[in-house]
Amino acid sequence: MGNSKPQILVLGIETSCDETAAAVVAADGCILSNVVLSQLDEHRPYGGVVPEIAARAHIDHLDGLIARAMMEAGIGFDDLSAVAATAGPGLIGGVMVGLMSGKAIAAARGLPFIGVNHLEGHALSVRLTEEVPFPYMLLLVSGGHCQLLLVRGVGDYRRLGTTIDDAAGEAFDKTAKILGLDYPGGPAVERAARDGNPKRFALPRPMKGRPGADFSFSGLKTAVRRAVEALDRPLTDEDQADLAASFQEALTASLVDRTRNAITLARAEITTANPALVVAGGVAANQYIRTALETLAAEQGFRLVAPPMALCTDNAAMIAWAGLERFALGLVDGLDCPARARWPLDPNAAPAMGAGVKA
Known part of the structure; x- marks a missing residue:
């Protein structure tokens, strides 16, 4: 070679x-x-x-x-x-x-x-393409997993929060199914949400404001189903877009709130200069979520780092x-x-x- x-x-x-x-x-x-x-x-x-x-x-x-x-x-x-x-x-x-x-x-x-x-x-995975020294904060969000971890080193992790029911990606998939959107649900909901009004439907922000850094998305998925049932008619394209946007905003608000709490819990252990908040997993491909996490990272004195989409x-x-x-x-x-x-x-x-x- x-x-x-x-x-x-x-x-x-x-x-x-x-x-x-x-x-x-x-x-x-x-x-x-x-x-x-x-x-x-x-x-x-x-x-x-x-x-x-x-x-x-x-x-x-x-x-x-x-x-x-x-x-x-x-x-x-x-x-x-x-x-x-x-x-x-x-x-x-x-x-x-x-x-x-x-x-x-x-x-x-x-x-x-x-x-x-x-x-x-x-x-x-982020260390494959970026210089990210240990320790760093990790938000792992995918179809099967939703966790906040302090990554201290290879094989050395402190879990700060996890989901008590659905993972974030699972909630995207189930919401897409409720709305009649394509599978996989993450990209389908994100596409629909681009044209939607996120303020039309008042959906809950699960766990927001509570102590700790655990997640819960089952109630949010149920709230979407109830909003659909309350319309009592076939969904229009506008309904789909507005529900998708409202769901995405609610889930993102929950992710941001939980991640902020995790940073507070672990701040004393993160002594690196220019510390990293890493977001990884399939849901990390969502640009709306990335943008919100970038704002949070800047507010907390962190830099947001994510692996390439692939x-x-x-x-x-x-x-x-x-x-x-x-x-x-x-x-x-x-x-x-x-x-x-x-x-x-x-x-x-x-x-x-x-x-x-x-x-």
Whole structure:
């Protein structure tokens, strides 16, 4: 590769939900390949992810995606330094597909194996493209997760808040379904909201003003349904747009309030100059939310940092990078590394009722 010393390269595999993905990333942060196959068309008729369909799709496509990722990277398996695969949390059938494939490659080639926490992949993804020193504040918002974490270092997290019911992305999907919008709901609601009046419908701001940094979105979703029922007629395009805008504004107000509280809770531990508020996960692609968080960050003396859009949604480059960060610290796993449906980043955090894998 032009250097006398071989570059450290890690193959990453991600199959925790409804994206099948493989990537090769170098220790210097160069993404040599990042292949993602979406299953949106398979799940769209159901308005959400069906675990059995997702697992079957991973089985059907993963081997081909790994081969493509290696080809695009221009390397062979003998050039790899290690293999990293998501070991949880997520849909257990899907997690097992990627985990077993990663273990098989590592075993066949005699390579170190790293079982990566999917949430750590999101948590560290910003460091793949930006200089973000530890510690930093992380708002992780996606279809299955909604958490506020103090990221102290690799494998060292303090959870400040989590959802007690739905995740933010889940609330977007369910609201889109109520409004008759397309799946996935996040982009569909954001598109509809651009033409809407966010003041037309008075929707609640869940948990806003309460102590702590936990989230709740179930009541907001219910309020949208009741607003639709109160209209007592088929929704017009204007109704859809106004409801989407009102929902998006309410959810964003809740995110901002909870994040402000988390910063207050952790401020004494964040001693870095120009500290970072990182937003990651699929919902981080929402520009309305990003703009509100930028305002909050400036108000609090932080800078908002987000991974590029391609690294916000589930992908294997973030898994490879988390593997690289762990590999550099000698944190490797045996081939008996288990698949986990639930795997909290902060094992000392009190369980949040109803949070499931979000905890």
